[in-house]
């Protein structure tokens with residue numbers, strides 16, 4: 280039995296970070312200022328706080344300016360909108376990221392829509408989404424773009440490949456499908472109402488799983504030799520009592536003998552997400568300075 284390759288997302292993300300650091304140094308030398316990323320964190324959600332801290336550390340490590348705005352969970356819609364307006368107008372800020380989810384009383388969509396699309400490093404504003412759908416250059420959500428980069432590194436030209444994306448969220452599934460379509464794949468989007476999911480997945484040369492269901496996709500569903508990107512991050516009970524571990528949406532143990540290559544969880548797509556956020560911030564800085572896209 281031959282086993283498929285595990286794609287080392289951590290190593291690839293490190294390469295992206297190195298390139299971003301080089302680009303940051305060149306931008307800073309030519310423009311006399313560093314690219315800047317502003318991150319807004321509302322409330323005390325521990326997972327969000329961890330993400331924000333690692334984004335802050337990475338931004339500084341790559342030579343960029345990091346602006347953090349921590350606000351209490353009871354901030355009003357008006358106050359939050361004012362903060363976003365301020366950041367839209369701040370010339371030191373190239374990228375704005377509002378850490379989601381926001382507390383329930385806030386209108387998340389209204390906040391996202393207010394972000395200047397040229398500073399939309401999460402790629403979630405309707406303008407960014409529209410640009411992606413039209414195949415125009417713009418800022419693209421980090422996780423799907425990171426997944427595409429891993430696929431292109433692994434497979435080269437994706438033209439003509441059958442790709443199945445499982446999941447249709449605004450954050451992952453839909454932009455992933457658009458990116459694959461723009462890369463000339465034949466794309467199927469599957470979701471919770473899809474009939475015969477196993478049969479649909481079995482047609483695919485490329486499977487992207489963005490579901491949020493632990494180890495749902497089984498090896499037997501996968502066409503032998505397919506390449507699989509497992510976006511899922513699911514916390515499940517570990518063998519040791521009281522402990523948990525992280526698994527993806529694909530049952531790697533059964534899939535590994537079917538695939539040509541697969542991203543592990545953790546260590547696959549996860550590290551790419553933050554690397555692409557850094558890339559997007561550098562990209563936004565170039566866009567705003569009227570310079571050609573760097574990476």
Ligand code: NDP
Nearest residue numbers: 422446447448451470471489490491510511512548549552
């Ligand atoms: P959402 O919950 O927003 O979307 C899940 C999608 O999966 C929906 O489109 C849903 O279909 C579909 N789905 C749910 N159940 C089934 C099923 N039984 N069969 C087929 N499709 C199903 O999640 P996200 O897109 O935000 O995230 C997906 C996963 O990726 C999560 O585990 C999340 O933690 C992870 N993630 C990882 C990131 C990373 O950096 N690696 C970043 C972002 C997310 P329907 O639309 O019909 O409800």
